[in-house]
Amino acid sequence: xxxxxxxxxxxxxxxxxxxxxxxxxxxxxxxxxxxxxxxxxxxxxxxxxxxxxxxxxxxxxxxxxxxxxxxxxxxxxxxxxxxxxxxxxxxxxxxxxxxxxxxxxx
Amino acid sequence: xxxxxxxxxxxxxxxxxxxxxxxxxxxxxxxxxxxxxxxxxxxxxxxxxxxxxxxxxxxxxxxxxxxxxxxxxxxxxxxxxxxxxxxxxxxxxxxxxxxxxxxxxxxxxxxxxxxxxxxxxxxxxxxxxxxxxxxxxxxxxxxxxxxxxxxxxxxxxxxxxxxxxxxxxxxxxxxxxxxxxxxxxxxxxxxxxxxxxxxxxxxxxxxxxxxxxxxxxxxxxxxxxxxxxxxxxxxxxxxxxxxxxxxxxxxxxxxxxxxxxxxxxxxxxxxxxxxxxxxxxxxxxxxxxxxxxxxxxxxxxxxxxxxxxxxxxxxxxxxxxxxxxxxxxxxxxxxxxxxxxxxxxxxxxxxxxxxxxxxxxxxxxxxxxxxxxxxxxxxxxxxxxxxxxxxxxxxxxxxxxxxxxxxxxxxxxxxxxxxxxxxxxxxxxxxxxxxxxxxxxxxxxxxxxxxxxxxxxxxxxxxxxxxxxxxxxxxxxxxxxxxxxxxxxxxxxxxxxxxxxxxxxxxxxxxxxxxxxxxxxxxxxxxxxxxxxxxx
Numbered sequence: 001x002x003x004x005x006x007x008x009x010x011x012x013x014x015x016x017x018x019x020x021x022x023x024x025x026x027x028x029x030x031x032x033x034x035x036x037x038x039x040x041x042x043x044x045x046x047x048x049x050x051x052x053x054x055x056x057x058x059x060x061x062x063x064x065x066x067x068x069x070x071x072x073x074x075x076x077x078x079x080x081x082x083x084x085x086x087x088x089x090x091x092x093x094x095x096x097x098x099x100x101x102x103x104x105x106x
Numbered sequence: 107x108x109x110x111x112x113x114x115x116x117x118x119x120x121x122x123x124x125x126x127x128x129x130x131x132x133x134x135x136x137x138x139x140x141x142x143x144x145x146x147x148x149x150x151x152x153x154x155x156x157x158x159x160x161x162x163x164x165x166x167x168x169x170x171x172x173x174x175x176x177x178x179x180x181x182x183x184x185x186x187x188x189x190x191x192x193x194x195x196x197x198x199x200x201x202x203x204x205x206x207x208x209x210x211x212x213x214x215x216x217x218x219x220x221x222x223x224x225x226x227x228x229x230x231x232x233x234x235x236x237x238x239x240x241x242x243x244x245x246x247x248x249x250x251x252x253x254x255x256x257x258x259x260x261x262x263x264x265x266x267x268x269x270x271x272x273x274x275x276x277x278x279x280x281x282x283x284x285x286x287x288x289x290x291x292x293x294x295x296x297x298x299x300x301x302x303x304x305x306x307x308x309x310x311x312x313x314x315x316x317x318x319x320x321x322x323x324x325x326x327x328x329x330x331x332x333x334x335x336x337x338x339x340x341x342x343x344x345x346x347x348x349x350x351x352x353x354x355x356x357x358x359x360x361x362x363x364x365x366x367x368x369x370x371x372x373x374x375x376x377x378x379x380x381x382x383x384x385x386x387x388x389x390x391x392x393x394x395x396x397x398x399x400x401x402x403x404x405x406x407x408x409x410x411x412x413x414x415x416x417x418x419x420x421x422x423x424x425x426x427x428x429x430x431x432x433x434x435x436x437x438x439x440x441x442x443x444x445x446x447x448x449x450x451x452x453x454x455x456x457x458x459x460x461x462x463x464x465x466x467x468x469x470x471x472x473x474x475x476x477x478x479x480x481x482x483x484x485x486x487x488x489x490x491x492x493x494x495x496x497x498x499x500x501x502x503x504x505x506x507x508x509x510x511x512x513x514x515x516x517x518x519x520x521x522x523x524x525x526x527x528x529x530x531x532x533x534x535x536x537x538x539x540x541x542x543x544x545x546x547x548x549x550x551x552x553x554x555x556x557x558x559x560x561x562x563x564x565x566x567x568x569x570x571x572x573x574x575x576x577x578x579x580x581x582x583x584x585x586x587x588x589x590x591x592x593x594x595x596x597x598x599x600x601x602x603x604x605x606x607x608x609x610x611x612x613x614x615x616x617x618x619x620x621x622x623x624x625x626x627x628x629x630x631x632x633x634x635x636x637x638x639x640x641x642x
Contacts, residue, residue: 015153015553061341061344062338062341063335063337063341066348068385100336103324103336104335104379104382104414105383105548105592106335106379106383106595
């Protein structure tokens with residue numbers, strides 16, 4: 001199993017970099033992971049708004065929400081979402097939020 | 107030039123049996139020549155040091171190497187025992203006859219090779235020839251399971267049955283999309299696609315070897331949670347609620363997705379991936395069914411809201427578990443028939459293959475949504491304005507629906523009514539080419555497998571699409587209609603990989619989206635080119 005070292009701690013991830021032990025997620029993980037996903041500087045309030053939304057949804061339903069739903073509920077557009085997470089909402093944002101990789105025919 | 111590999115070379119001691127060299131793949135037309143030197147991204151040595159990666163510099167499964175001599179011997183024994191079972195009536199009654207016929211009767215005429223898009227597009231790499239892997243299995247079978255086989259093996263080209271041979275064969279069974287175009291051209295009816303399927307089955311059922319996307323995170327998750335996407339019943343309903351709201355914006359009226367309606371005429375089964383990745387497809391079905399006044403329902407029971415049955419591609423036991431669940435849900439809901447949405451493999455799984463499993467009241471009638479939709483269009487209950495679809499459209503034929511089941515015309519009769527600029531690909535219908543994502547490839551994304559798919563197995567489809575639109579202006583948006591979730595995912599990835607939205611303005615989607623787009627009285631259009639990246 002591949003590992004990634006962030007802010008002095010080691011985490012198990014899958015080959016695409018998704019966190020494997022979901023209970024190990026913490027805010028330092030997201031903060032330290034940001035540069036890997038092409039985010040410059042510290043995470044902003046807007047980043048955290050998306051991350052917290054994703055985590056809440058995941059806790060409730062066990063999956064990541066539809067991208068269009070993220071935009072609608074947070075009142076941001078797709079362009080903004082890509083500005084915040086240059087590697088994309090399904091990859092960058094979900095990885096930082098510590099969600100598992102999407103599965104099935106998606 | 108490479109020396110031509112023979113089936114016996116599968117056991118050859120080499121770091122890589124058949125690498126794809128830059129420039130070997132079939133050349134792409136402009137403006138895509140800059141991809142002609144591309145090969146799958148090389149894998150880092152540390153990433154593959156403990157797994158089987160010696161076939162072709164590509165890894166689909168990632169089979170761990172045995173840790174000891176004893177372990178290797180045990181694996182070889184397991185393989186042979188599984189192989190024996192494939193040829194026993196009590197262990198393989200469903201596929202024994204076609205398997206035996208295909209094993210006994212190949213004349214090695216190579217007609218199948220010319221029909222295979224992966225072989226052709228790869229620059230004719232010997233290992234991708236449809237009969238290469240079949241011949242490997244055939245020789246192992248004859249040598250080890252037939253009386254006197256070890257003596258005749260020396261004459262035909264001996265295959266040494268060691269771990270490398272077995273592991274390479276497992277990987278090689280995931281370089282064929284099971285599109286079965288080869289089977290339709292064989293003059294004596296040999297089915298090399300079926301042989302590939304049987305090899306995968308042996309590995310999964312007897313040795314626990316299968317790609318994690320289709321087994322662990324696929325079938326097992328489907329049976330445990332309710333969907334291969336990980337969606338629970340609550341998540342499915344939440345998605346549907348959101349879809350209803352979105353559809354209301356398009357139609358201007360309330361759209362209902364009915365759940366668990368006992369006694370409805372139709373139980374509609376969608377690939378659950380649609381709900382997450384292509385919610386407009388699920389929404390468009392709801393709009394059409396509602397407008398046509400059909401009595402229908404979806405099921406919120408675990409597995410009842412996910413039509414997929416990945417077992418079709420690799421494991422009969424898992425297949426049967428899912429198929430019986432689907433049928434049982436329909437039986438208890440007392441519906442008249444199951445209608446299968448735009449998902450190709452679910453079509454073949456539940457309508458054709460499961461037919462031999464479902465007995466008594468479990469054998470609920472099943473119908474393709476393409477047929478249901480056509481009867482709606484022909485009934486005249488809906489009014490279409492084809493001028494709304496004033497853009498070039500071509501149609502992709504999902505192998506499982508079209509070649510495997512012969513459903514060729516319904517979708518075309520619909521398109522002729524609603525898409526004035528519809529044109530066929532060449533060839534099409536039952537002679538179509540696979541999107542390159544069949545048999546699980548669309549969702550297998552470990553290691554560098556996605557590269558292999560985009561470069562090799564999908565290459566023919568990409569060329570066909572470009573060809574269908576060759577007389578159109580570069581800046582005209584073009585729509586590839588692909589009524590199948592797997593095909594859509596594959597075409598989405600193709601467009602992204604080759605930057606084809608930018609270079610050719612290619613877009614893609616299903617059939618129902620086009621129908622709703624042409625529907626009279628809609629407040630907003632359903633298809634909006636370029637408003638967002640189409641791969642999302």
